Amino acid sequence: MAMTGVLRPGHAQIRVLNLEESIKFYRDVMGLIETGRDDQGRVYFKCWDEQDHSSYIIREAPQAGVDFIGFRVLDEATLESLESDLNAYGVETRRLPAGDLLETGERVRFTLPSGHEFELFATKTKVGNGMPLTNPGPWCADAEKGISPIRFDHALLYGPNIADVKKIFVDVLGFFMVERVIAEDNTTEVGIWLSCSHKVHDIAFVEHPEPGKLHHCSFLMESWERVLRGGDIMSMNKVEVDIGPTRHGITRGCTIYAWDPSGNRFETFMGGYHPYPDYECLTWTMDNFGQGLDYPQRKLHESFLTIVS
Amino acid sequence: MAMTGVLRPGHAQIRVLNLEESIKFYRDVMGLIETGRDDQGRVYFKCWDEQDHSSYIIREAPQAGVDFIGFRVLDEATLESLESDLNAYGVETRRLPAGDLLETGERVRFTLPSGHEFELFATKTKVGNGMPLTNPGPWCADAEKGISPIRFDHALLYGPNIADVKKIFVDVLGFFMVERVIAEDNTTEVGIWLSCSHKVHDIAFVEHPEPGKLHHCSFLMESWERVLRGGDIMSMNKVEVDIGPTRHGITRGCTIYAWDPSGNRFETFMGGYHPYPDYECLTWTMDNFGQGLDYPQRKLHESFLTIVS
Amino acid sequence: MAMTGVLRPGHAQIRVLNLEESIKFYRDVMGLIETGRDDQGRVYFKCWDEQDHSSYIIREAPQAGVDFIGFRVLDEATLESLESDLNAYGVETRRLPAGDLLETGERVRFTLPSGHEFELFATKTKVGNGMPLTNPGPWCADAEKGISPIRFDHALLYGPNIADVKKIFVDVLGFFMVERVIAEDNTTEVGIWLSCSHKVHDIAFVEHPEPGKLHHCSFLMESWERVLRGGDIMSMNKVEVDIGPTRHGITRGCTIYAWDPSGNRFETFMGGYHPYPDYECLTWTMDNFGQGLDYPQRKLHESFLTIVS
Amino acid sequence: MAMTGVLRPGHAQIRVLNLEESIKFYRDVMGLIETGRDDQGRVYFKCWDEQDHSSYIIREAPQAGVDFIGFRVLDEATLESLESDLNAYGVETRRLPAGDLLETGERVRFTLPSGHEFELFATKTKVGNGMPLTNPGPWCADAEKGISPIRFDHALLYGPNIADVKKIFVDVLGFFMVERVIAEDNTTEVGIWLSCSHKVHDIAFVEHPEPGKLHHCSFLMESWERVLRGGDIMSMNKVEVDIGPTRHGITRGCTIYAWDPSGNRFETFMGGYHPYPDYECLTWTMDNFGQGLDYPQRKLHESFLTIVS
Missing domain, CATH: 3.10.180.10 (2,3-Dihydroxybiphenyl 1,2-Dioxygenase, domain 1)
Incomplete structure (x- = not known):
């Protein structure tokens, strides 16, 4: 907290x-x-x-x-x-x-x-x-029972003006920046991961022209083995998977993304590390964003980057 | 924090x-x-x-x-x-x-x-x-390299007057009680697990007549598999193991305890859950303390309960 | 086979x-x-x-x-x-x-x-x-559902004349010796692990004066995490655990032993390696049998060595 | 064997x-x-x-x-x-x-x-x-050291006439069929997984017009966690990954595929089950081959199906 x-x-x-x-x-x-x-x-x-x-x-x-x-x-x-x-x-x-x-x-x-x-x-x-x-x-x-995550962990939201959003979370609500993605200009933050705890993210935002969009709600799993089990259950139930199982470079989280029947993306993930407010924010650059997104594959998945609800 | x-x-x-x-x-x-x-x-x-x-x-x-x-x-x-x-x-x-x-x-x-x-x-x-x-x-x-824990995670200290210790941590330093063991009188707290974060413990105390004693310093591992690997490395290096690998009922942590060459006990553990200050403190009673200490075996290990440095 | x-x-x-x-x-x-x-x-x-x-x-x-x-x-x-x-x-x-x-x-x-x-x-x-x-x-x-092992994997039997037993399995039935424990004389085999496949054991025998005794029937689990889950379920159901979770030096298997309500010991384990008939038999000596039995703890557990049904 | x-x-x-x-x-x-x-x-x-x-x-x-x-x-x-x-x-x-x-x-x-x-x-x-x-x-x-697989486990080869290949392995060399993929005609075997042991595959073939091609050599890892570690090491060394980490429906294996610097695909995998010669061969149909290939994603990955060396 x-x-x-x-x-x-x-x-x-x-x-x-x-x-x-x-x-x-x-x-x-x-x-x-x-x-x-x-x-x-x-x-x-x-x-x-x-x-x-x-x-x-x-x-x-x-x-x-x-x-x-x-x-x-x-x-x-x-x-x-x-x-x-x-x-x-x-x-x-x-x-x-x-x-x-x-x-x-x-x-x-x-x-x-x-x-x-x-x-x-x-x-x-x-x-x-x-x-x-x-x-x-x-x-x-x-x-x-089912995929059975431990808790609702965080959400990633897409919308405009994330520099102003960041100020509210950091300056008013007491969050701190854990990781960020910067644009080709090496300055502008296009993605921000914010924590009000020692989790790698309690909420995250990506700059996006359309306001109020949801990239995903995320649910915490207990282990990498449970992430796989979740993926099995998705397949058994014909859930449409976006990416994973894989590991993000960003946050180190190990994850699967999929869509609910309405097209709301959700994440089932585990892992990450334990940042504190005195830690320096980690930065991902666009020339290496593939590794940030999908660490083993180093790939920019089109659907993951563009589809929101 | x-x-x-x-x-x-x-x-x-x-x-x-x-x-x-x-x-x-x-x-x-x-x-x-x-x-x-x-x-x-x-x-x-x-x-x-x-x-x-x-x-x-x-x-x-x-x-x-x-x-x-x-x-x-x-x-x-x-x-x-x-x-x-x-x-x-x-x-x-x-x-x-x-x-x-x-x-x-x-x-x-x-x-x-x-x-x-x-x-x-x-x-x-x-x-x-x-x-x-x-x-x-x-x-x-x-x-x-070696057992390679992620971080120094917490310590369990043995000494007298833990009711007074608790007050300092809770009332002054802002910790909260996560779990506790109560004596046969079902009232007196003989063990307290305290958090200043959403970890299951940042520090813990057990009532003990001799002041200033160390039960163990604890190091965090990334997974149950890494706990096993740590146990393998202990054996390869003739480290004296106290208990484990096992799971505690208390905190749900999965763990091995061993002694350094001087007889200081240390722990390599993973797991637990994510308590917050608004959570109620969990209580372990003496008639079930075996399950609290060693969940699978439900045993009170004499050495674990009595040896401190 | x-x-x-x-x-x-x-x-x-x-x-x-x-x-x-x-x-x-x-x-x-x-x-x-x-x-x-x-x-x-x-x-x-x-x-x-x-x-x-x-x-x-x-x-x-x-x-x-x-x-x-x-x-x-x-x-x-x-x-x-x-x-x-x-x-x-x-x-x-x-x-x-x-x-x-x-x-x-x-x-x-x-x-x-x-x-x-x-x-x-x-x-x-x-x-x-x-x-x-x-x-x-x-x-x-x-x-x-429950501990849910994958398969009945092997049994360890206690009885006399295991040198003669070995001959039947090796010379007639086509098994091969995977591992063995030898007595203080560094010659006599007091425990033998036999395979008719590339498993580390399909059956095993320990020299024991009383004939026809059962040390344990063993059930295979899918992972070390599932062995832990099995231990949790044992505790939840007040099953009496003998040793574990731990790893054997012998066979490298990762295991819990417990007793059924009648006092028949059973094992839930995973791991090991993949021996073939052309592999040399591995030998454990009595001066290091603690590591063979309980790799992390390097301990000879009395109950494990003496109780049979 | x-x-x-x-x-x-x-x-x-x-x-x-x-x-x-x-x-x-x-x-x-x-x-x-x-x-x-x-x-x-x-x-x-x-x-x-x-x-x-x-x-x-x-x-x-x-x-x-x-x-x-x-x-x-x-x-x-x-x-x-x-x-x-x-x-x-x-x-x-x-x-x-x-x-x-x-x-x-x-x-x-x-x-x-x-x-x-x-x-x-x-x-x-x-x-x-x-x-x-x-x-x-x-x-x-x-x-x-490095990805460090346990063993060279099997190979998948692409070439013509796999019906004749199968006969040699089954009728002469004593292999048995573990799984197979059949064409849209629900009869012709276009992929065969063969075992000479109780592994899910010791060798496999896919029907392909060009003779003598390699789809991949496969290396066995000890756990799903080690498969992830392997993927991390691939990324750290800029190895080009084809698919994974994921699970195959075919064989249940959990896997990453990548290419060596020359374009030879290799696999690092774990898991599967334990078939014996008396087991019936499992069949995958083309209308569900996505699930056979990538169980969580249920996707036919073009590169995986077409690139050989």
């Missing part, structure tokens, strides 16, 4: 084209646990090892994509303080009422210069990870 | 009986990288993927054990502020001058109620992890 | 003290697939990736242990030829009728000088591994 | 465009051990865990490709008997003298209907795997 009190990615709300098909996909293939449905027709999921009520929410819509990403902060006082910092910085915020999202408190919502809706919240009901708080086992049956 | 600005375990200074033998052990068997020697005869090491100058320092002495553990904080202002908080809480501190430890700034030292010397520091030269800051690979040759 | 036409370990029949408890254990904890019961009250199991009807058969009896081990040979002509070779060598054989074991043809039974009942058979119904013969997946749901 | 006495793939001789560059590649990047050079300018390599003098031989030539593949048989009597069986079947053979290949006995050479030179031999000096025959460790330093 950041010293500002921003803890972690808390939830993403994703638009899907067909709700029933998507529920089946996220529950049976991805192996998320359904934790609720609300009167707006939204369906709530969590990963098996998450404690909070939900981290991934889907709603039916005519077009795929991301509605918003929310980060959990330490407590309501922190939320208020960050809201005030955002406003002082010139970011307009608005409050969404407690209960608008199931089992979730008030959220402070704002629009990023990249066109994405982003929010902070301090309260979400803990439902546990299926294991007792006393003498728990290391995993439970839920850990083997 | 904690919201107070405590970042991570920064260094441990360990007493060894024979310096030359210990250098060979830590360099050639453990695979740490020697980064310096000072005029007090101390030898400095770092793990291959650490950025800081050193994380593990040994000095020759008639008795094995730990001299002190130091945590890195964000910056000098944070150091000052934490010093002042400690003093306000009633903890007496003293400053060790910059340069007393090689490439390390001023340190704020204090004695824990458990009898351990503990310190905070804000400055230590970054020497890098052997890879460039631009277009780095995921690992380099150093990652395969 | 050996050039004589001996293919592989085909089945073991094991005595259990309580049939219902044992069925639950082997089906729900071990994750074997029950494939039948016969009018003698025997229950038949197979591992998920085996093609044959059954490989592990249990029957209720007042004392635990092994009734017999059977190896599959290529065809009925091979069976006849091996029977004739055994007889010519002086081994008395008898035929058990087809159908005595479910879905199994005639078996040629004989008693080894170690007091074990051993048999060869050529016919057992193929029931498949749960996947189609056309466009099969790499695994199916059965691969994740 | 087959019941005929054919043991295993013994050696491949490969043509490279630049000998010095290729020596550097196979020694420093692939991590093979150079074991000799002969007066024809050939350079001999072995994998670290192989016992025989050499398994991979390169010679400089204007065009890349494979000169011949040789399988080791049990002994000289077996060699003679197989030679006689081949001749009786109508395959013309010739003897190459002992010593023509370093440390190798007489070889029985013949031309397959696919245009490949194939040979059998019974004698090759054992040089060991760098570990003693008494109390050996599980691996040695050679196991970590």
Whole structure:
């Protein structure tokens, strides 16, 4: 968590084209646990090892994509303080009422210069990870249903003005830069990986003319062997894979990217390293971006670079 | 890192009986990288993927054990502020001058109620992890020399008054409790695992009558396969193993414990989960402590529970 | 398979003290697939990736242990030829009728000088591994139920006269010696690992005064990670573990040993190397047997060396 | 090994465009051990865990490709008997003298209907795997130099008349069919995977108009994690990767394919299952060949299907 009190990615709300098909996909293939449905027709999921009520929410819509990403902060006082910092910085915020999202408190919502809706919240009901708080086992049956990632880990968003986005995350919210890709001019940052913890990314952005686009939501796996198992399950269920299994040079993460039935890309990955705010940001240059993207193959995969939802 | 600005375990200074033998052990068997020697005869090491100058320092002495553990904080202002908080809480501190430890700034030292010397520091030269800051690979040759852990991860210390120790870490330094072992009375905490990050432990304490004792310093490995490889290397080099490879119920960590040539126990481990300050502390009871200690075997290993240095 | 036409370990029949408890254990904890019961009250199991009807058969009896081990040979002509070779060598054989074991043809039974009942058979119904013969997946749901080993791999038997046992396996049945442990006299073989394939063992014997004893039946796992998962499942089900997870020096296998509810030891292991009949037999000496038994710990575990069923 | 006495793939001789560059590649990047050079300018390599003098031989030539593949048989009597069986079947053979290949006995050479030179031999000096025959460790330093596969495992060859090739391997040499790909007519075998052991392949052929072509030589890795490490090393050394890391549906093998500096494709893989001669051959149909080739991605990679040397 950041010293500002921003803890972690808390939830993403994703638009899907067909709700029933998507529920089946996220529950049976991805192996998320359904934790609720609300009167707006939204369906709530969590990963098996998450404690909070939900981290991934889907709603039916005519077009795929991301509605918003929310980060959990330490407590309501922190939320208020960050809201005030955002406003002082010139970011307009608005409050969404407690209960608008199931089992979730008030959220402070704002629009990023990249066109994405982003929010902070301090309260979400803990439902546990299926294991007792006393003498728990290391995993439970839920850990083997479907691809069964551990947690919703981060998202990569595409949109304009990421230099301004970066300022909000670094100067106001207390994130730090972990890695970046710079353009051929060796100066302009075209991709930024930001952490509010010692993860290699809690959120990332790529410069892109169209605002508010989703490249992928990412789910953490426990091992390289579990990434392979995930790929097997994708194949068994005719999930369309984009790239992988492979390793990124960027973040060192070991990964598969695929699409949900609506064309929202998701990632199942493991690995990376443990950066801290005192670490220098690592830089990837365009002449070596192939290695950054797909380390073994050193290839720029066209679909990966261009398709967003 | 904690919201107070405590970042991570920064260094441990360990007493060894024979310096030359210990250098060979830590360099050639453990695979740490020697980064310096000072005029007090101390030898400095770092793990291959650490950025800081050193994380593990040994000095020759008639008795094995730990001299002190130091945590890195964000910056000098944070150091000052934490010093002042400690003093306000009633903890007496003293400053060790910059340069007393090689490439390390001023340190704020204090004695824990458990009898351990503990310190905070804000400055230590970054020497890098052997890879460039631009277009780095995921690992380099150093990652395969000896057991080659990624980083110095945490320490488990034995001493009295851990209830008081806990207060300092939680109330002053901003750590949170991740797991604990309670005595047969189902109340008294006899073991506490504390985090200033989202690691399952940055430091841990076990109640023990004799003050200032070391149970183990722990080094992080990348995978369960690397833990096995480490065990192979221990055997090839006639290192005395205490327990493992196995998994702890406590923290879920997968581990081997062994002794350095002086009888200081060390751990090479991987795994665990990702707790945050809003998580409830997990509790282990004495009637199930065998599973907490050695999950597959559910056994209380006498040597593990009683031998310290 | 050996050039004589001996293919592989085909089945073991094991005595259990309580049939219902044992069925639950082997089906729900071990994750074997029950494939039948016969009018003698025997229950038949197979591992998920085996093609044959059954490989592990249990029957209720007042004392635990092994009734017999059977190896599959290529065809009925091979069976006849091996029977004739055994007889010519002086081994008395008898035929058990087809159908005595479910879905199994005639078996040629004989008693080894170690007091074990051993048999060869050529016919057992193929029931498949749960996947189609056309466009099969790499695994199916059965691969994740319980510990779920891939196959019954080998057995280690304790009894007298293993020098004579070795002659039958090597000179008549076409096995070759992969590894051996020699006594303090540096001559007498006290443990022998025999292969009829390029596995590190298809069967093994240890010299022991009492005839016909079982040290363990062994089940193959796919990876070191799956061995750990198996250990987790043992703990979750209060299975009594003997040693492991660890690696043997002997065979390089990575392993856990535990006991079924009746006190029959079993092994879940992975790894090893790929010996061929032209390889020289590897030798372990008593002064280094600790490393042979438990490579990381270099320890002689008393229970492992003395308890048999 | 087959019941005929054919043991295993013994050696491949490969043509490279630049000998010095290729020596550097196979020694420093692939991590093979150079074991000799002969007066024809050939350079001999072995994998670290192989016992025989050499398994991979390169010679400089204007065009890349494979000169011949040789399988080791049990002994000289077996060699003679197989030679006689081949001749009786109508395959013309010739003897190459002992010593023509370093440390190798007489070889029985013949031309397959696919245009490949194939040979059998019974004698090759054992040089060991760098570990003693008494109390050996599980691996040695050679196991970590470069990609460091365990052994030369198999080859996939492209050429015409594979129906006739199959007959020689199955009817004369005692191999059995493990898997096959059939054409759109659901009858014609266009790819065949053959085993003389319980490996998923000791050799494989794909129907192709041009005779004598090499698709790849394959090297066995110990784990999926080691396959990834191999991919990292390829990238660090700018090796051109074709596909992977991924899993094949065919054989279940987990793999990376890349090219040596001359354009000879090689594979580094792990996994698969354990077929025996009594198993039914698995069939892949053209309408699902994407899954057979790249299980997670279900894609037909053009380069993989068309480029040979």
